[in-house]
Amino acid sequence: xxxxxxxxxxxxxxxxxxxxxxxxxxxxxxxxxxxxxxxxxxxxxxxxxxxxxxxxxxxxxxxxxxxxxxxxxxxxxxxxxxxxxxxxxxxxxxxxxxxxxxxxxxxxxxxxxxxxxxxxxxxxxxxxxxxxxxxxxxxxxxxxxxxxxxxxxxxxxxxxxxxxxxxxxxxxxxxxxxxxxxxxxxxxxxxxxxxxxxxxxxxxxxxx
Numbered sequence: 001x002x003x004x005x006x007x008x009x010x011x012x013x014x015x016x017x018x019x020x021x022x023x024x025x026x027x028x029x030x031x032x033x034x035x036x037x038x039x040x041x042x043x044x045x046x047x048x049x050x051x052x053x054x055x056x057x058x059x060x061x062x063x064x065x066x067x068x069x070x071x072x073x074x075x076x077x078x079x080x081x082x083x084x085x086x087x088x089x090x091x092x093x094x095x096x097x098x099x100x101x102x103x104x105x106x107x108x109x110x111x112x113x114x115x116x117x118x119x120x121x122x123x124x125x126x127x128x129x130x131x132x133x134x135x136x137x138x139x140x141x142x143x144x145x146x147x148x149x150x151x152x153x154x155x156x157x158x159x160x161x162x163x164x165x166x167x168x169x170x171x172x173x174x175x176x177x178x179x180x181x182x183x184x185x186x187x188x189x190x191x192x193x194x195x196x197x198x199x200x201x202x203x204x205x206x207x208x
Contacts, residue, residue: 009046010065011053013039024049026060028070030077035070104147114156117142122157126174127165136168 012025022039024046037052039045046062053060059074061067069077104110121130121137129137139157143150 008063010061010063010068011046011049013044024053026053026058026068027065028058028073029066029068030073031070033070033072103149106148106152110146110148111156113146114142114148114153115160117145118157118161122161123171124161126171127162128171129164129168130175131168131172136172138168 011027013022014025015022022044024037024039024044025034026037027034035053035056035058037049037056039049050060050062053068057071057074059067059069117137121132121142122128123130131137139150139153143153146153
């Protein structure tokens with residue numbers, strides 16, 4: 001390679017033994033390919049040699065050999081970078097946030113509807129909500145059905161009907177017990193009535 005005090009060029013300078021013409025030989029860092037650039041004039045200008053090498057489609061540098069790359073290797077490196085580069089995730093726009101439904105204004109009709117539901121589904125003696133076919137009522141359920149803040153329902157319930165003392169599940173158990181007692185009483189009445197009919201039938205046949 002050509003020498004310069006303190007630095008070495010990354011290309012060779014050769015002289016034709018017949019024509020005595022000088023050339024700069026650039027060799028690809030990644031493959032055996034090389035290219036030749038004619039040196040004009042008596043004084044070699046290395047910057048001009050690098051420029052002419054680049055004009056031929058090569059990547060070239062004056063001192064760094066790994067920066068000398070032929071056109072074929074440039075193309076292969078670009079293809080390799082495309083394969084190795086991770087696929088960018090597709091950005092899905094976030095759907096707009098749903099606005100909560102507008103609250104029903106606090107009007108006499110709204111308060112009346114809340115009281116009607118409390119009258120029907122809150123037992124102020126037990127201090128618990130009762131159930132319908134869709135499950136137990138609560139402050140939250142009444143607020144949803146009336147489209148009002150739950151604090152509004154809670155305030156009306158605590159002021160006019162009292163605090164919650166028992167959860168709906170315990171209240172349901174108590175209701176089930178009372179219903180079973182009522183059924184037991186009805187069954188006892190039916191048994192007594194049936195026993196009297198049997199006794200009357202036996203007497204009629206002289207068996208009692």
